[in-house]
Amino acid sequence: MSAELKKTKITPFAQKLTLPLIKKKIKVLQINLGKRCNLACTHCHVEAGPQRTEELSPEVCKQIITLIYQFPQIKTVDLTGGAPEMNYGFKMLVEAAIATGKQVIVRSNLTVYFRDECASLPEYFAKYKIRIVASLPYYLADNVDEMRGGGVFGHSIRALQWLNQLGYGKNPELILDLVYNPKLPTDQRFILTPQQTKLEKYYKILLKDNYAIIFNNLLTITNIPIGRTKLYLEQKQLYTNYLKFLESKFNSNTVRGLMCWDQLSIDYLGNVYDCDFHQVMKLPAKTLSGTTITVNELLANSSLDVINNVETADYCYGCTAGNGSSCGGALNSQVS
Template sequence: MIQTEITPFLEKISSPLTKKEINVLQINLGKRCNLACNHCHVEAGPQRTEELSLEICLELIDFLFKFPEIKIVDLTGGAPEMNYGFKPLVEAARLAGKQVIVRSNLTIFFVESFGYLPEFFAKNQVRVVASLPCYLADNVDKMRGNGVFDDSIKALQWLNKLGYGKDPNLILDLVYNPQLPKDDKFSLTPEQTNLEIAYKTFLQEHFDIVFNNLFTITNLPVGRTKLHLERKKLYSSYLQFLESQFNPDTVENLMCRDEISVDYLGNLYDCDFNQMMNLPAKTKNGKTLTISTLLKAGSLDLISEVQTSDYCYGCTAGCGSSCGGALV
């Protein structure tokens, strides 16, 4: 019997999805980007102008020093490097003793006035998590634009020369995204460990590139991925596929449970996907939160339950999916 309706996610897991101790602050600095990738859940691009303000940037810097529980500051966008506040947030986070992650598209290194980035990353021991959705040029350029693969390879070689992928303090990770489905023959991301071996072998043999980890991330039906699925009339069937692949073992490790996500306006969410779908984090009383709210409260414990939706099946399908790759 073919399933035609989606089981509400909370019904599937049969209990509220509770928040754990929060130790990750993910900041989406804005939607400005030098690329307009066809799978981008942020719908970022060169024409977007939304970005962090000075006021919110200063609140975030205050936040970094006020909450020692936060161990990791995860900077994303758009191209986070293009948006206001990037450099001061990196420097403040490092001064506060946090690990800093930047989610980079790599090609930004070759945009005018951004050539300083690789050395800036190395100086501040920023962990670079770089999008490279395939190790074959044709597949990457189809997803992200002509010439992106070649620039990505040059950027990775640049980072390697600075010690990334070799020095234990300079971590370089790559991210795999599957191509968007063209029909209803859906599949999950390949097994992460084996795909990492394939990436490492190919990139070292052909380009003398080394890196630390490969993260496999499922395309969630959010942003441009959702628009693509709707155009192809695949949205409902893709959600049904994701639900059919639900793995209860992934729930314990879901990234939304120990992180908070903040947008360029200072509003709080349980994860970046909820942020893009405008599903804010809430208190027990149903109140939405901002960075300012947490600063005034002096506590990160105002959120007890994670807000969920149908697209949560994307993070719990198969081996699971998170900003750090597979969950099990």
């Protein structure tokens, strides 16, 4: 093996852990409804876009609704995509979760509200007190448009103002969170997400002063090297070095906060994973006997708690580097 390969060799993530990740009682059901989206963001790990047609089928949607009704241990139903609002079964899943007293999170790109078929969504979300987690990777137009497409920042601002008018960010029952992602690197000067609480203060000041926008929380999320991010890094010949950078920033204090402990991630085909990243990379969750799992099998077994160990991969370093990263933002506020 060459000196360069030895230098960039990645330590298997599992070797960094002092104990295996033993699955806890499932509380969160995250559902990826499909890859249909009105945007094609450069950092999208799902590789969603306007040309994608993959989405939830009526059969799988029915199975997931049965799952939501059958298991009161589920506290949160987290809907993502693509643009989840554009994919089959969206409102059916929202209303099943509401009917069973679960918190509903919708991961929205904001611009979808300006599609004719989605124009009533802000009022719909307010009616059902849906928590909105909205992508706004920066507070400056040039940065956002570069990552997500021309004009996206302007549409996002209009959407946020619309949500504010409905009470989001003001009414304690109408939670509006924003998501920050770093720009993709152009060279080996890699960076992690800034300290979340400090960046949140900048966001709140600038958005309020410039656009009269208020929101609840900022969630900082690291670019995980999968999907379009991985393709970009490979094209720039940065992929292995970026992984090595993430490994070098491994922070054991983040492990206890990882989202995969008590979450199931379900794809539009009904397959089950520990997290959305494993879903993209087709690394399925497994039972103790090593068999993979589907929603139908969870129903047949009358249990959500059939997974023993959480699967791991090299890209898990993205969730545990620096402040840590999850669908709920940073995992450790102590790292600057």
